[in-house]
Amino acid sequence: MTQKELFHIAESWFQQQQWKSFPFQKQSWKAFLQGKNGLLNAPTGSGKTYALWVPIVLNYIKQNPDYKNKHKKGLKAIWITPLRALSQEIKQATERFAEDLGTQLTVGIRTGDTSQKERAAQKRSMPDLLITTPESLQLLLASKGYDKTFKNCSAIVIDEWHELLGTKRGVQIELALSRLKTIAKDLRIWGISATIGNLEQAREVLLGHQSEALENSILIKANIKKKIKVQSIIPKEMETFPWRGHLGIHLLDEVVPIIKKSKTTLLFTNTRSQCEIWFQKILQKYPEFAGEMAMHHGSINKETRLWVEQAIRNESLKAVVCTSSLDLGVDFAPVETIIQIGGPKGVARFLQRAGRSGHQPGKTSVIYFLPTHAIELVEASALQQAVQQHTVEDRIPYLNSFDVLVQYLTTLAVSDGFHPATIFPEIKSTFCYQAISEEDWKWILNFITIGSQSLQQYDEYKKVEILEDGLFKVNNRGIAMRHRLQIGTIVSDAVLTVKYLKGGYIGSIEEWFISKLKPGDVFTFAGRNLELVRIKEMKVLVRKSSKRTSKVPSWMGGRLTLTSQMSELLRNELYKATNEEKKSPELIALSHIFKKQEEESIIPGPEEFLIETFKTKEGYHAIFYPFEGRFVHEALGSLLAYRISLLSPISFSIAFNDYGFELLSDQEIDMQQVIDNDLFTKEYMHSDLQKSLNATEMARRKFRDIAVISGMVFTGYPEKMLKNKHLQSSSQLLFNVFRDFESDNLLYQQAFIETFEHQLEEGRLQQALERIEQQKIVWKSCKKATPLSFPIITDRLREKMSSEKLEDRIKKMVALLSKK
Amino acid sequence: MLLIADLHLGKVSHFRKHGSAVPQNAIQKNFQQLDHVINVFNPSHICFLGDLFHSYLNNEWDVFEAWISQRSTIEFVLVVGNHDIISPFKYEKIGIKVASEILIDNFLLSHHPEERDGHYNFCGHIHPGVLLGGLGKQRLRLPCFYQTEHQLILPAFGEFTGTHILEPIEKVNIYAITQKEVILVHS
Numbered sequence A: 001m002t003q004k005e006l007f008h009i010a011e012s013w014f015q016q017q018q019w020k021s022f023p024f025q026k027q028s029w030k031a032f033l034q035g036k037n038g039l040l041n042a043p044t045g046s047g048k049t050y051a052l053w054v055p056i057v058l059n060y061i062k063q064n065p066d067y068k069n070k071h072k073k074g075l076k077a078i079w080i081t082p083l084r085a086l087s088q089e090i091k092q093a094t095e096r097f098a099e100d101l102g103t104q105l106t107v108g109i110r111t112g113d114t115s116q117k118e119r120a121a122q123k124r125s126m127p128d129l130l131i132t133t134p135e136s137l138q139l140l141l142a143s144k145g146y147d148k149t150f151k152n153c154s155a156i157v158i159d160e161w162h163e164l165l166g167t168k169r170g171v172q173i174e175l176a177l178s179r180l181k182t183i184a185k186d187l188r189i190w191g192i193s194a195t196i197g198n199l200e201q202a203r204e205v206l207l208g209h210q211s212e213a214l215e216n217s218i219l220i221k222a223n224i225k226k227k228i229k230v231q232s233i234i235p236k237e238m239e240t241f242p243w244r245g246h247l248g249i250h251l252l253d254e255v256v257p258i259i260k261k262s263k264t265t266l267l268f269t270n271t272r273s274q275c276e277i278w279f280q281k282i283l284q285k286y287p288e289f290a291g292e293m294a295m296h297h298g299s300i301n302k303e304t305r306l307w308v309e310q311a312i313r314n315e316s317l318k319a320v321v322c323t324s325s326l327d328l329g330v331d332f333a334p335v336e337t338i339i340q341i342g343g344p345k346g347v348a349r350f351l352q353r354a355g356r357s358g359h360q361p362g363k364t365s366v367i368y369f370l371p372t373h374a375i376e377l378v379e380a381s382a383l384q385q386a387v388q389q390h391t392v393e394d395r396i397p398y399l400n401s402f403d404v405l406v407q408y409l410t411t412l413a414v415s416d417g418f419h420p421a422t423i424f425p426e427i428k429s430t431f432c433y434q435a436i437s438e439e440d441w442k443w444i445l446n447f448i449t450i451g452s453q454s455l456q457q458y459d460e461y462k463k464v465e466i467l468e469d470g471l472f473k474v475n476n477r478g479i480a481m482r483h484r485l486q487i488g489t490i491v492s493d494a495v496l497t498v499k500y501l502k503g504g505y506i507g508s509i510e511e512w513f514i515s516k517l518k519p520g521d522v523f524t525f526a527g528r529n530l531e532l533v534r535i536k537e538m539k540v541l542v543r544k545s546s547k548r549t550s551k552v553p554s555w556m557g558g559r560l561t562l563t564s565q566m567s568e569l570l571r572n573e574l575y576k577a578t579n580e581e582k583k584s585p586e587l588i589a590l591s592h593i594f595k596k597q598e599e600e601s602i603i604p605g606p607e608e609f610l611i612e613t614f615k616t617k618e619g620y621h622a623i624f625y626p627f628e629g630r631f632v633h634e635a636l637g638s639l640l641a642y643r644i645s646l647l648s649p650i651s652f653s654i655a656f657n658d659y660g661f662e663l664l665s666d667q668e669i670d671m672q673q674v675i676d677n678d679l680f681t682k683e684y685m686h687s688d689l690q691k692s693l694n695a696t697e698m699a700r701r702k703f704r705d706i707a708v709i710s711g712m713v714f715t716g717y718p719e720k721m722l723k724n725k726h727l728q729s730s731s732q733l734l735f736n737v738f739r740d741f742e743s744d745n746l747l748y749q750q751a752f753i754e755t756f757e758h759q760l761e762e763g764r765l766q767q768a769l770e771r772i773e774q775q776k777i778v779w780k781s782c783k784k785a786t787p788l789s790f791p792i793i794t795d796r797l798r799e800k801m802s803s804e805k806l807e808d809r810i811k812k813m814v815a816l817l818s819k820k
Numbered sequence B: 001m002l003l004i005a006d007l008h009l010g011k012v013s014h015f016r017k018h019g020s021a022v023p024q025n026a027i028q029k030n031f032q033q034l035d036h037v038i039n040v041f042n043p044s045h046i047c048f049l050g051d052l053f054h055s056y057l058n059n060e061w062d063v064f065e066a067w068i069s070q071r072s073t074i075e076f077v078l079v080v081g082n083h084d085i086i087s088p089f090k091y092e093k094i095g096i097k098v099a100s101e102i103l104i105d106n107f108l109l110s111h112h113p114e115e116r117d118g119h120y121n122f123c124g125h126i127h128p129g130v131l132l133g134g135l136g137k138q139r140l141r142l143p144c145f146y147q148t149e150h151q152l153i154l155p156a157f158g159e160f161t162g163t164h165i166l167e168p169i170e171k172v173n174i175y176a177i178t179q180k181e182v183i184l185v186h187s
Helices: A003-016 A023-033 A048-063 A084-100 A116-124 A134-141 A146-150 A161-165 A168-183 A199-207 A249-261 A272-285 A302-313 A347-354 A376-389 A402-414 A420-428 A438-450 A477-487 A564-577 A585-589 A591-600 A630-647 A671-676 A685-691 A693-709 A731-741 A746-759 A762-774 A806-819 B011-017 B025-041 B060-069 B088-093
Strands: A037-041 A077-080 A107-110 A129-132 A155-158 A188-193 A217-221 A227-232 A264-268 A293-296 A319-322 A335-341 A364-370 A495-500 A505-510 A522-525 A528-536 A539-544 A608-616 A619-625 A651-656 A661-665 A776-781 A799-802 B002-004 B045-048 B075-079 B096-099 B102-104 B107-109 B120-123 B128-134 B138-148 B151-153 B173-177 B182-186
Touching: A003 A023, A003 A048, A003 A084, A023 A037, A023 A048, A023 A188, A023 A217, A037 A048, A037 A199, A048 A084, A048 A155, A048 A188, A077 A134, A084 A107, A084 A129, A107 A116, A129 A134, A134 A146, A134 A168, A134 A402, A134 A477, A146 A168, A155 A168, A161 A168, A161 A188, A161 A199, A168 A199, A168 A402, A168 A420, A188 A199, A199 A217, A227 A347, A227 A376, A249 A264, A249 A272, A249 A335, A249 A364, A272 A293, A272 A319, A272 A522, A293 A302, A335 A347, A347 A364, A347 A376, A347 A564, A364 A376, A376 A564, A376 A585, A402 A420, A402 A438, A402 A477, A402 A693, A402 A746, A420 A438, A438 A746, A505 A522, A564 A585, A585 A591, A619 A630, A630 A651, A630 A661, A630 A671, A630 A685, A630 A746, A630 A762, A671 A776, A685 A693, A685 A746, A685 A762, A693 A731, A693 A746, A731 A746, A731 B025, A746 A762, A806 B128, A806 B138, A806 B182, B002 B025, B011 B025, B025 B060, B088 B096, B128 B173, B128 B182
Parallel strands: A037 A188, A037 A217, A077 A129, A077 A155, A107 A129, A155 A188, A227 A364, A264 A319, A264 A335, A293 A319, A335 A364, A495 A539, A608 A776, B002 B045, B045 B075, B075 B096, B107 B120, B120 B151
Antiparallel strands: A495 A505, A522 A528, A528 A539, A608 A619, A619 A661, A651 A661, A651 A799, B102 B107, B128 B138, B138 B151, B138 B173, B173 B182
16 A cells, blocks of 8 residues: 555544644654654644554554454554553544554553453453553563564554653663564654653654664654743732742632632642642632542542543533642643642643643633742742743753663563673663663673672572573572562652551552551541551551541652753842832732842842841751752752861751752851852862762662662562561661672662762752852841741751761750750 | 670571672671670670571571681570571570570560569660751761660661661660760650
């Protein structure tokens, strides 16, 4: 069949649906049929699924002209989605096209939710299209004879590639693709990505550094422009609006009319606990919404989430309070209005959320911004600018993630085994490991086979064995089983499932929250008040309670930072506050706060770097305002704390938010000395950071993920807890042992590299220091806390830094206690 | 007599045997620490207050056996803890007495904390730790001795072991441990 005939089949199907194909869809069809790989840049709800599923089917038709009568069995295409929740929708869309054309092609889903029975059936006979997640794809590579499964696969599509790009799941995909390229000779690789700053790089990461696949590829942009309108909710009485906070509940009454006015409203919150609280509070104050309002976040059980998603489509809900769990995929046409509660911290995220409303082409998306404290209105003003200027962030891909490599090699050793000579070139062809040295590679092989770099006599280390023919293989069944269980573990704090006594799964909750509760305590979860009955195995057993409670679980790791684009916009907005002319309504609303700020201090302009100091009963506060986002402030804070601590023994606790950071101490900091000694210099930045205690603490936290991914700490599945208690240890403990006994371990060092590159954003830190060097330092000694400082000093999440002797610190603490 | 609680020998090897590459040098550290306290206190008796060995027999046993054999002047006794699943015969063969508890005058030596009328209890099991807070929101987490009117809970001696934070309550003395000192932090 010619391309024209094939296109005709697709076009007439589109006509039957009364659709018209978009240019970007046809472009993708053509490129795919030419055998090209590619990256498609298209937003949700634009018909991106048909841009790539259509040519996969057409390609099959081309190769099997008798497709209506004869069905050639075997896996032909894989569709990777980062969220299980999206798989159902993709299945429906793809099945519809395949059936209408009479192709007999089958579509199957394989995720963590797929039953054992179905997996086994798939193993015997794979569907033609398999929809799966990065983890499940890895698991397929861990099963025997995987090469036969993938041999005739002609396409793999990575959906929402931008979501995977800056994560280790993205690295898992890179590795899996490096293998599939070798096994499946006729494979085309396609990614679908929303708009990000580094689309070209996204394509390179997907297809491999300087690879053939990259050479034979194309970047297609859908170029669908959306009109977005941003509307800030400005409190009527700014005078009583709080200076700090992160909930925004006091603006609840302003939100309700907006909800009432539109068909369906999504309220985006930044954390799951904020989501729970908003849901509760709206219902408490406006009980008439009962039954018309729902909640959606990642810890709520799947059935409820699916029900909520369906209810949005049916237009049976007036409002849904949600988190980033509704950021992706699923097309919700009835959603008319979006409310963003609190700063979204990034432009791309904000635009994506705005895009959740008004899905019909040409319609304007309206998004309301609700500030949780006064200064956040500056952020609102900055977002307006971002939308006008179409600013979007980059997603930074990982490099040299040795933990993922260890996991991947063990995966291959669990299934059919591997020969290093075959695998090494494949690994070197990926973006992540383009710079891996022979030495590193040898280190990794030693690590998985002898657990160290030299063989010791009495050691019984067992993981991967080297067989006589040089095949690297796992033969121990226990190790293989634990490894398979570990692949699917999403790295997070130990998670417990919450269930009713009589059965019935409600969701999952992090262990550290539950550990603070006693049986009989009542907490709010999934919009219900629940009484803790007992904890058994990895289950939290609860019963419903009518008691009121203020205990809402919070989930770790929910704190986002301002991106560099966003912080620049924010700085520029703030500078305008001193300039009388071009003020936005948000800045006008803030004028009395700016006035208060100027009573004690100043609002810094572009040439000024502000430092404020004052004393409270907590100790001596010193606040610095670089306006660079919390991650950079975390780094800058510990850098400066370290440098000050070299002047004389002192202990600090460091707090930071997106605007600045605070050093709090029991001693007064000699600020003049800080300025005179040029402590903001960018010289020796890297080595000073490394020496600061804080970097170690951060690396310790990064090490958690690394220890789990590389299989050094076994967590198991929450629902399939094995009797492995004797193998449990905390990654913290392990980190200390590495620090004391094997500090040259690549995985231990990786924790530091990740800390510097991903957590502390060393590159941005350097730029920030360069900027500060150009600025004039303005030090204001204040009598009390200023409005700008307020959100920072009240933050309870703190880092520590000390140059005092441990024994001295203990004695001081004890002395303080005895005084009370 | 020297009391040592929760040494958890063999834990590193146990992890390694199951595919978790904990650094091997940590094994030596336990023995170095043991030598160190023996040199300082020169005890005639050493009593292990339970959890001497973390799990099943593994090669670390040989290291332990060799170490014990060079210290024949000392009398060793093990008060069995919940982790001690190695057969008592194995211990007795290398000259270590095994007991479920030991009574010396009014002193009760046990693994699990116990309260018995008229007895003062030395025990382990808990791996006690203390959390200290100071001005400027400082916090420190340290292993400790936890002493009540009738009991002293010993810190875990082993290298690859964690701590469990205990609350400083009334009538309790807590002694925090640093590399250099033992400091009374609560009384």
